[in-house]
Structure formats: C-alpha cells, structure tokens
Amino acid sequence: MKQFFKSFGFITVLLLSIGISANAQIINPVTWSASLSNESPKVGEEIEITFKAKIKDGWYLYSNDFDPELGPIITSSAYKANNTFQVADTLTPINSHEKYDEIWEGKIRYFKKEGTFKQTIKILDENYKIEVTISGQSCSDETGQCIPLEKDFTFEIKEPLTANGEIKAVSSSGQDTEESLWAFMISAFIFGLTAIFTPCVFPMIPLTVSFFTNQSGGKSKAFLYGFSIIAIYGFFGAVLVPLTKDPSVANAISTHWLPNILFFIIFIVFALSFFGMFEITLPSSMVNKIDQQSDKGGWGAVFFMAFTLVLVSFSCTGPIVGTILIESVGGAYLKPIFGMIAFASAFALPFTLFALFPGLMKGLPKSGGWLNSVKVVLGFVELALAFKFLSNIDLIYHWRLLDKDIMVAIWIAISAMLGLYLLGKIRLPHDSPVDSISPPRMILATIVFTFVIYLIPGLFGAPLKLLSGILPPQTHHTFDIRGIIREEIEIADLSGGNKKETLLHPIKYDNIFELPHGLKGYFDYEQAIAASNKFNKPIFLDFTGHGCANCRKMEDNVWSDSRVLSRLRKEYIILALYVDDPTKLPENEWVTSTFDKNTKKTIGAKNFDFQITKFNSNAQPFYCLLGKDGEPLVDAKAYDLNVENFVKFLDAGKTAFKK
Missing domain, CATH: 3.40.30.10 (Glutaredoxin)
Structure with missing residues (x-):
C-alpha cells in the first residue's frame, strides 16, 4: 500500500509538471487535422478522407511514396475494422517532394510546412463509424532529431435528436480540442495554487502536516489525503457532465438571459464575500458530522479529514471553485472533471509535499494580513468577470446597455481600484494597515496599472485584440473613431463616383x-x-x-x-x-x-x-x-x-x- 501511494504521488507530480510546461517540454512538430468530403453519404457511396499536416519550420514529414525498405517510418493509416465501411484504396500523398537522404542512402519523398494525404472509403451503413490512426515520422533539418507521430480520428453519425430537439452535434471528425482543455486545466491549476494562499487554507497546512508526520505510516496517509482531495473535487466536476454533454443545454446556458443573470448575481456575491462583507459558509452541522468520521481512525478517517478540509475552507474556495465550474459549463464535457482535478491537484500539493519533506516548512511565510489581501484581489477578479455574463445577454437581446466602451470603462475602474488597493490607498474590512509596499505587491500593482493603460485606447475604438472574445465586438462601440473615419471616407468615395456600392x-x-x-x-x-x-x-x-x-x-x-x-x-x-x-x-x-x-x-x-x-x-x-x-x-x-x-x-x- 505504501509503495502504491509513493508511485501515485510521483506520477501526479510528474503529470502536473508536464501540464504546466507542456509548451516548453513536449516536442510536437506536426499538427494533424482530418475531414470528410461528405459527412452524410448514402449507403454504397465512396467518400474521401483528407488528412492534413501542419509542419513546423525546420522540420519535415516523411511521405509514403518511396521504398519503405530504406529505413525511415513512412506515413500510414490504420483503421479499426467494423461493418459500416470499407477502405477502398491506399493512402495517397498529394504533391510530395523528393531528395537524396544521406542517412538512409537513398531517395526519399517528404513534405515541408504542409502535407496532404487522401484515402477513399466506401460507406456500408448510413450510421457509419470510422476510427483511424495516422502515423509517421518527422525529422529536423537543424538538430537531426526524429519524432514518431500518431494521431487518432473518429468520424461518426450520432443520435440525431436531443431532449427538446433544438441543438445537437450531427457528426464528429476528430478535431483537436486538447489545446483548449489544457489551457483550461492550467488556469484551474493556477486557481488551485491561489486558493492555498487564503486565510481559510494557509493556516491549515502546518496543522495538517504535523498530524501526518507524528504518526506511523504518515507519508502514505499523506498521499491518501491528497488523493482524497482530488477525488472529492473531481466528483463535484463529474456532477456537471450531464449539463455539458448536451449541446442544447450548453447553448441555453450561454445564450439565455436567466442563467447569465444568475451567474452575474453569483459572481457579485462571490466578490462581496471576498471583500469581507460576509462569509459564504456551509451548515456547521454538516461540517461537524464529517469531522466526527475523521476521529474514528484508520484509512477511512484520512478521507474524512480531507472532506473536512474541503468543507471548512469552503468560504474561501467556494467562489473559486464556482468560477471554474461555471466557466466549464458549455465547453467539452471533460472540462468540469479535468478542471476540478487540476484545481484539486494544486490545492492538495502543499499538504502532500510538506508531509513528505517537513523541512520545507521553514521556508513558508508566516500567516498575516497578506492572506486577506489575496482574498480581496480575487474579489476584484470576480467583480470583473461578473460583467462578462451581463454583457452576454446585452449582446443577444440587443439592449445596448453594455457596449464595448462601457465594458472597457467598467474594467478600467475595477482595475484602477485594484491597483490602488495593492498600493495601500484603499482598505477593506479585515485588512491590516499597509506601512510599506513589498516588492511582490509593487510588481503586481505595476502589472495592474499596465493593464489599465492598455485598456484606455479601447474607450476610443482601439481593437484590444488581447481581449477578443471577452469584450463585446467592435460593432458594439458607442464612440469608434476608426469607424467614423472609415464611414466618412466611404461617403466621400461614393459621392465622388470612385466606388460602386x-x-x-x-x-x-x-x-x-x-x-x-x-x-x-x-x-x-x-x-x-x-x-x-x-x-x-x-x-x-x-x-x-x-x-x-x-x-x-x-x-x-x-x-x-x-x-x-x-x-x-x-x-x-x-x-x-x-x-x-x-x-x-x-x-x-x-x-x-x-x-x-x-x-x-x-x-x-x-x-x-x-x-x-x-x-x-x-x-x-x-x-x-x-x-x-x-x-x-x-x-x-x-x-x-x-x-x-x-x-x-x-x-x-x-x-x-x-x-
């Protein structure tokens, strides 16, 4: 059992390390995509699958139209057989290049920058399902590295109707969604790290760690403790999966006025809670019952200790967890689960890590007023996010109350107040007096005021491309200088006969x-x-x-x-x-x-x-x-x-x- 938990801890830390630095560590020179020539073919009809490879500069991809006995791995496709289709011909490269390869001592064919392969499939059933893996090898001209490649694609016709018949995916074609999922998980992981530095959680670290280090089997139990935290939050995420699997529900949540108004109110409540106006807490009877289970000893008690931590820290972590869950609704159905796992992995990390290496505790800062400052900063973030939901329904229902320049003005005001708070010019309940500004606080204030300066041109029509998709579109701008100039030029062109409408x-x-x-x-x-x-x-x-x-x-x-x-x-x-x-x-x-x-x-x-x-x-x-x-x-x-x-x-x- 002890060895199991050691292995689990090592794998968890390794996966998190990979997740955080995925872009820096993983070499991925080729990005694959695939499409069907016809996604609703008739039985007996032949359709064409097109595989496209985007190849990074300095790399090339081996084709398959040369002697495979030379040595390099040629590009190939492998299909999972079923009775809904059959492969009609071989994988065909389109416009590959030829060169003499000194390593393999022969002529090979290859692609640079982009590569295309096509293959014909005959459909045997209107409810087809095609599962194919395309594989090959890519090498670098500069470093000599060679990377084996493999990518799975699935094409299928799914059940056509949803519960209310409004919205349903008709087909899936293996499009990459890993990037958005990884980005969401990394964001959730950062939220989890932030949650550690709140008044409800940070003081619990030394108490919890001392419990595990002062008993036999403490390190194994610490691993179970961390795993239990991850499992509990993962369960909360799994509860939302039914809402995200049905596109009609996701669409309703993102476009209907009621959920967006509800989310706006929830985020305002979260912000006020972080500002110290009140605390969001769970019923004490619930917390006490769970805590009593942790007093019984044994491995089960460790799980209930983790559950108690989750409940006790809810007043600080609840708004953060709520933010992640709300943002995950309407995305891929894996988002709630993996978002919660990423959050909980970061949240559980210090409890497990310090139990394994108690000496690291000496480097922890002491509890103090700075913990409340973390909550307040999160409160400003929640306040800014709240207006995003109000903006959604403003766009959909054409109210024109929160045009782009109004949203920019609101965010400028919120960001400026955050900057002043970091400099100690604004104090909220439970804050300690700020006699001097620490370097981290000064750096964060500088970043916030830089963001304010970046926003200001947006009041006058600057596109603010970094916030595309978050702010309202440029067409919803009350005072757009660029638009006014463009319209004047068009009017002049038309009146002068230079342009035909x-x-x-x-x-x-x-x-x-x-x-x-x-x-x-x-x-x-x-x-x-x-x-x-x-x-x-x-x-x-x-x-x-x-x-x-x-x-x-x-x-x-x-x-x-x-x-x-x-x-x-x-x-x-x-x-x-x-x-x-x-x-x-x-x-x-x-x-x-x-x-x-x-x-x-x-x-x-x-x-x-x-x-x-x-x-x-x-x-x-x-x-x-x-x-x-x-x-x-x-x-x-x-x-x-x-x-x-x-x-x-x-x-x-x-x-x-x-x-």
Whole structure:
C-alpha cells in the first residue's frame, strides 16, 4: 500500500509538471487535422478522407511514396475494422517532394510546412463509424532529431435528436480540442495554487502536516489525503457532465438571459464575500458530522479529514471553485472533471509535499494580513468577470446597455481600484494597515496599472485584440473613431463616383445585426443568393453568434488583416447568419425542421437548423464559400487564427467560382 501511494504521488507530480510546461517540454512538430468530403453519404457511396499536416519550420514529414525498405517510418493509416465501411484504396500523398537522404542512402519523398494525404472509403451503413490512426515520422533539418507521430480520428453519425430537439452535434471528425482543455486545466491549476494562499487554507497546512508526520505510516496517509482531495473535487466536476454533454443545454446556458443573470448575481456575491462583507459558509452541522468520521481512525478517517478540509475552507474556495465550474459549463464535457482535478491537484500539493519533506516548512511565510489581501484581489477578479455574463445577454437581446466602451470603462475602474488597493490607498474590512509596499505587491500593482493603460485606447475604438472574445465586438462601440473615419471616407468615395456600392436595399435585419470592420453584407440567406446572382460574386457565409468568443477572435485577428478585408470587400457577397439570436420571426417565416421536426420561430433557431441540415455542422464560427446556386465551392473552414490559411481559403473559393 505504501509503495502504491509513493508511485501515485510521483506520477501526479510528474503529470502536473508536464501540464504546466507542456509548451516548453513536449516536442510536437506536426499538427494533424482530418475531414470528410461528405459527412452524410448514402449507403454504397465512396467518400474521401483528407488528412492534413501542419509542419513546423525546420522540420519535415516523411511521405509514403518511396521504398519503405530504406529505413525511415513512412506515413500510414490504420483503421479499426467494423461493418459500416470499407477502405477502398491506399493512402495517397498529394504533391510530395523528393531528395537524396544521406542517412538512409537513398531517395526519399517528404513534405515541408504542409502535407496532404487522401484515402477513399466506401460507406456500408448510413450510421457509419470510422476510427483511424495516422502515423509517421518527422525529422529536423537543424538538430537531426526524429519524432514518431500518431494521431487518432473518429468520424461518426450520432443520435440525431436531443431532449427538446433544438441543438445537437450531427457528426464528429476528430478535431483537436486538447489545446483548449489544457489551457483550461492550467488556469484551474493556477486557481488551485491561489486558493492555498487564503486565510481559510494557509493556516491549515502546518496543522495538517504535523498530524501526518507524528504518526506511523504518515507519508502514505499523506498521499491518501491528497488523493482524497482530488477525488472529492473531481466528483463535484463529474456532477456537471450531464449539463455539458448536451449541446442544447450548453447553448441555453450561454445564450439565455436567466442563467447569465444568475451567474452575474453569483459572481457579485462571490466578490462581496471576498471583500469581507460576509462569509459564504456551509451548515456547521454538516461540517461537524464529517469531522466526527475523521476521529474514528484508520484509512477511512484520512478521507474524512480531507472532506473536512474541503468543507471548512469552503468560504474561501467556494467562489473559486464556482468560477471554474461555471466557466466549464458549455465547453467539452471533460472540462468540469479535468478542471476540478487540476484545481484539486494544486490545492492538495502543499499538504502532500510538506508531509513528505517537513523541512520545507521553514521556508513558508508566516500567516498575516497578506492572506486577506489575496482574498480581496480575487474579489476584484470576480467583480470583473461578473460583467462578462451581463454583457452576454446585452449582446443577444440587443439592449445596448453594455457596449464595448462601457465594458472597457467598467474594467478600467475595477482595475484602477485594484491597483490602488495593492498600493495601500484603499482598505477593506479585515485588512491590516499597509506601512510599506513589498516588492511582490509593487510588481503586481505595476502589472495592474499596465493593464489599465492598455485598456484606455479601447474607450476610443482601439481593437484590444488581447481581449477578443471577452469584450463585446467592435460593432458594439458607442464612440469608434476608426469607424467614423472609415464611414466618412466611404461617403466621400461614393459621392465622388470612385466606388460602386453593390448591395440590394433594403438589407433585411440590418437594424439588428452589423458586420465588423465596416464591411457591408446580408443577414438573410435568400437575399444573399439574389445579390450573388445579380453581382456575379461568390458568397462568404459566416455562421456566427452573439455569444461566440471564437467568432470575435477570428474577426479581430484574422478578418482585420488587410489581405482578408480586401478580398471580403471586393470579391465576395458577405452573409452572416446568427444562430443564437432570439428575435421572433413572423409566422409566415417559421420553418419546420427536416432534422428534428420542430418548428423554428426565431432567427437564431432557423439559422442554426439551416447550418445543421445543409452543412452537417453545429460549431461556430463556421465559414462556407458558396456559388450562385448556394452550393459549396470548397471545403468549409472552422476556427483557425492562421491568416495565411484564411487567405488561401478565400482564394480557393474565388478560383472555384470562376471555373
């Protein structure tokens, strides 16, 4: 048993070390993606899987169109057999390069920067499931390192309907979600470290550690104690999994006014609690009953000791845990579980670590007023986050009460107060007088005031790209100097005859929606088709949403590029379809879905059903390039912050349209 806990502790610390420094330690020169030529094929139809590799500079990927006996691992695909499909041909590389390899003493073929492979699959069942692993080898020209590669993909048709028939994923194609999950886990881990330095937790460390170091088997019990903390918080995360697995629930939580108002109130309560106005505590009877179990001794008592710590520290950790859980709802269903595990791993780390190495306790700072300062700083963070939820429903319901400049002003005020607090100019209940400013406090105050200075230009229309997807979009800005200048130039061009406006007036729904960067376009599919036929231009279709953070990131970081903007303005009819807009449609525009048989009565529901039924997708952003008949010209594109890729996407659509 003792050896088990030692092994568990080593593995836990190792995994956490990898998680924190993933970008610095793990060599990953190739990023794979895959797509189907048709995600809703008929039985007997052949479809094509395209595997694409993005290869880092200085690295190359071996192809498979050369003699495999030379030695290097060629790129290959392996399928998990089932009776819903069959592989129709071999994996085919597209436009690989050839060179003589001195190491292998022969000619090899390879890819640099980007590589593409295609393979044909025959569908035997409309409810197909294709599981494939693509593997190979990548080597570095600079260091000589060679890395074996392996990536799994799954393509399948899932159950079509949800409980209320509103929103459901139609297919999955193995798209990478590791990055967002890792980022969320790292954030949760940092929250866990922060929770340690609160008045409810920090003083418990020496008391708990002394208990384990003064009895036999103390180190093994310390491991169990830490594991129990992780298990308890992991259970709390697992409770939320049913809410995150159903996209309809996630969408409702992120777009409906009621949960967003509720989250706003909760975060305000959290902030006031951290400011010392009151404490959020659990019933003492519950805490006492759990604590009594810990007095019985044995291994079970260690678990109840951990449970007691979780309950006793709730007044400090509750708001932090609540923040993580609320942020996880609406994401991948693994987020609540892994977020809680990451938080608890950091939270349990000092209790386990100091029990193993008691001498490290000497380096701990003494308890004092600085612990309350940590709570207050967290209170300011909670206060800033609260307005994000209020902003969500302001966007969705078109209230225009929290436009971007108003949100920026609120955040400037909150950040400035935090900076003054760190400098000791503001004191709250339970704070000790600040006679001098410590170096860490000064550094943190400097960072906060730097953030304030960064925000100030946002009052006058600066894009603030670091906060894309968090703040409202640039179109919701009361005083946008750049927008005003752009409009004046366009008016001057039109009046001088330098520019011909290619729009069909009146534009439907232009009183509700607006495109970013001064772009002009449509918000109704039929009107965009009519414009495409009249002006002989392809359609750039953007499935977007008011509450879509990644949509805003794409608009601020990719659409803003001059090459992208130029192509969108000159070469495309722009069509933006919002999938979460609650505006009611007149009864003669209601549609009955062929997908779930429900009647769609709002703009958002109608657009979302259109995305699912025509394009077999429910993710946003989702970009399609269409011809005058409304049919796709090239493969659709999802979230990708690489500007070059987006330019190529637009150029490919234009070329296909001309043909």
